[in-house]
Amino acid sequence: MHRIYQKSVFGVSVLFFISVFSQDNNDINNRLIEDQKKFQSEIAKRESNQRQDVERLKSLGFPEFISKDGNDKQLIGSDENGKPMYYTTLNAGAAQMTKANILYAGGSAGLNISGQNMVIGQWDYSKPRTTHELLSGKITYNSSQNQTITRHSTNIAGTMVGNNGEAEAKGIAFNATLHAYDWVNDVSEMLNEAYTPNNTAGILVANNSYGLDPLYLQTYQFGKYNATAQSWDNLMYLRPYLQIVKAAGNSREIDPNIVPQVTAKGGYDLLEGAGIAKNVLVVASAKKNLNMNSDEDFDISSFSSYGPTDDGRIKPDLCAPGETIYSSIETYDSAYGTYKGTSSATAVVSGIITLLQQYYKSVSPSQSYMQSSTVRALLAHTANDKGTEGPDYIYGWGMADSKRAVAAIHDNIEGIIGDYKKSTLIKEISLNQGNKYTLYVVPLDITQPLSATISWTDPQGNLVNNTVDLSTPNLVNDLDLKIVKVNSNGTETVYYPWKLGGMNNLTAAATKNSPNNVDTIERVDIKNPTKDTYKIIISPKTSTTPLLPSGVQNFSIVVSNVDFCYKEDLKILTSPVDDISTPQTIWAKQIVASNKIIAPVQNVEYIASKDIILKPGFQAENSSGFHAIITPCFDIISAFRYIAQKRVSDEGILPEAIKTGSNFTIFPNPSKQEAHIKFRLENASAVKISVYDASGKIIFVNQSNEAFPKGEYLKTIDVSQYASGIYLVSLECNDFKETKKLIKK
Known part of the structure; x- marks a missing residue:
C-alpha cells in the first residue's frame, strides 16, 4: 500500500504541488485557431453524416431508442464496418466518502466551498426533471434537445448539484448550476460551452455518464483508440481548461454468453469509445461505507469495467463511490431513489473537480482556474491507493480524495494563504522544443515518500487498424519524468515513474524501473528519501522524432514532501524570525541573510545555486560553525567556512x-x-x-x-x-x- 506524505493543516492532509505553464507564442496561438476552425468543420460534417447514418439504420429496422433494465440507449450511427452503434447510460454519502464535505461551511477545513458561481456541463440521454425540488432553478436545457425526462439524467444531475430537497440527497457541488444537453452533438456542444480566457462563463467540467453499448462492439473495438477518443482528445487540446469526465462502464455485470469479452480476460479490457482517450478522466465505481475506518477501506464494484487501453495506459484513472448514491429521480418533484453505477461515480468526480476549481481560484495569486492537466495531476497524486503499491487497471490511481487535494492547494507555496512553513508549490509550465525542465528539491521528512506527478493534455493521436490489442503507443508528445539523486561520490541514482504491463501482463504489479512510454500521467515515488537535493527532470522522449511535433507542450507537475525547492527562487532570512539555534541547512538559488546563528550551534549551512548575500545585521556568534556553499547545478565553484572566534556581525566584518x-x-x-x-x-x-x-x-x-x-x-x-x-x-x-x-x- 502506498501513502503519499501528509502533514496536518487545518485538519487536512498536505501535499506539495507544482504545476507549470506559460502562454503559447503568437504563432502557436494562430495555429490553434486554425486547428479549431478545421475541427469545427470536421465535427459538423461528422454530425451530418451521423444523422444520415441513423436514418439509414432505422430504415433497416434498428430502433433509435431502447429502454431496458434501467438504462436508456440511443442509436448514434455505425462503426467503420457499417454496424450499428448505441450510446447507453451507465448507471448521499458520496460527499463524506470522498471527504468533499470538509470543504462546506461548518466543515473541518474552515471553508465555505460548495460550488457557488460555478457551472457544470452535463451530457446525457435526455432531459433531467428540472422542476424537481432538488434541482429547481439550477438547470438550463435547450428546447432543441431531447425533451424526454429520464431517471438517469435526473439522478446524475442531483448527484452533482442537487440542493434544497432532502438533506441526504444533497449533491457534491450543491450550490453550482448545470448546463444540460442530450448526447447527440456532444463534441460540438462541449467545444462551444468550454471555458476559455475569452469565455469566462464557460464550463470547466463536462460530465459524460455514458458510453458505447458493449452489446454492439466487436472484440477489436475494446481498448482500441478510435474516432470518438480522437475527437475528444482534440477537443480537450483545443480547450485546455476543460476536463471531460467519463464513466468507465458497467460491463462486468453483463452476461458473458451475450458479450464474451466480459470474461475473456478475467474482466479486463472492457473500456470503449471515449474511455480510450488520453486526456479524458475515466472513472470506475467503488463500494465504500461511511463507517469504514481507513482511506484504503474500499472495494471495486462488481459491475465496474476494468482497463487497460490497447497500448497499456493506466485506465480507469480513478475510482469514486458509485453504489448506494441517494439522489433525485424523475417520477415526481419530490421523488428520490438509490442508484449505482459508474455513471454515479463519474458525477461524484465532476462535483469534486468543481469544488477544487472554485477553491483554487480563490487562493491562486493570478486568481485563475487550473488547466485540466493540473486537475488530473492533482487527483492522481492525492488519490488513496488500494491493494499492491502503485496504480492498476482496476482502480487506476485509487479513490478520489477531496481532503488531500484541497490540502495541496491550501498549502501551495505560491498561494496567498498564510505565513507559515509550506510544502506545496503549484505551477503550470510550457516546454519548448529541445528544452527540459529541472526542479531541485530537498525532502521535508525522510520517513515519508518524496513523490512527483506530471500530466499533460496531449494532441489527438492517429487512428490505428483493427488488430486486436494493438500495442502501438497513442502518444504524440511523449514527456518523461524522472528524479535524480546526486550522491556524495558524484554518482547518480535515477528513480523512474510507475508503469503497468499492458495486455500481456494485466494483473502484474506496477513497476518503476524504466521510463513510461504510454501514459499522460506519470508519477515517481521515492519511499525512503534522504536529506539531500534531488533533481526532478521533465523532458521530451529522446527517441521521438521530432521530439515535440507541435513545437511546444504544456504540462503540470505535483511534488509532495518537499522542504525546499528551487528553480528561480530567493531565500530571505531575517532576525529574529529565522534565527538559528540548532544545526540545520538552508537551501536556495539565492540567499539573503540578516539573521543570527547563535552560539554554540555547529553545522549550520547555507547552500545556494547562485549567490549568498550576507546582509548587514547578519550575526554568527562566538564558537558557532557556519558554512556557505555556492552550488550551481551541483558543481561547487566556491565555498567558504567561518568558525566564529568572536561575535561576528555587520559591525564586526565590514570595514x-x-x-x-x-x-x-x-x-x-x-x-x-x-x-x-x-x-x-x-x-x-x-x-x-x-x-x-x-x-x-x-x-x-x-x-x-x-x-x-x-x-x-x-x-x-x-x-x-x-x-x-x-x-x-x-x-x-x-x-x-x-x-x-x-x-x-
Missing part, C-alpha cells in the same frame, strides 16, 4: 570605509579570491551587477528576479578564476547606475 555616502563600495580591492560589493538601496528595487574585463567584454552578470526592499546589502563575487588585471564593476538599480574599478591580484 569602516564601506559606511560612507558612496552608492557602493568594493572590498578588498585589490582582491585575490573574493570581492565583496556593499551597496545601499534607498527605495525597493531590482539590482543588476555586471563585471567587464579590460576589453569591455562582460564576464559576469547577476540580475535579481524581484525587488529587494530598502536597506543595505552585501554581494560576494568569486574572482579566483579571473586573470590578474583591471576590471570594471557596474551596479544598476532604480535610483542609480554606477561603475567602479576592481583590481585582481
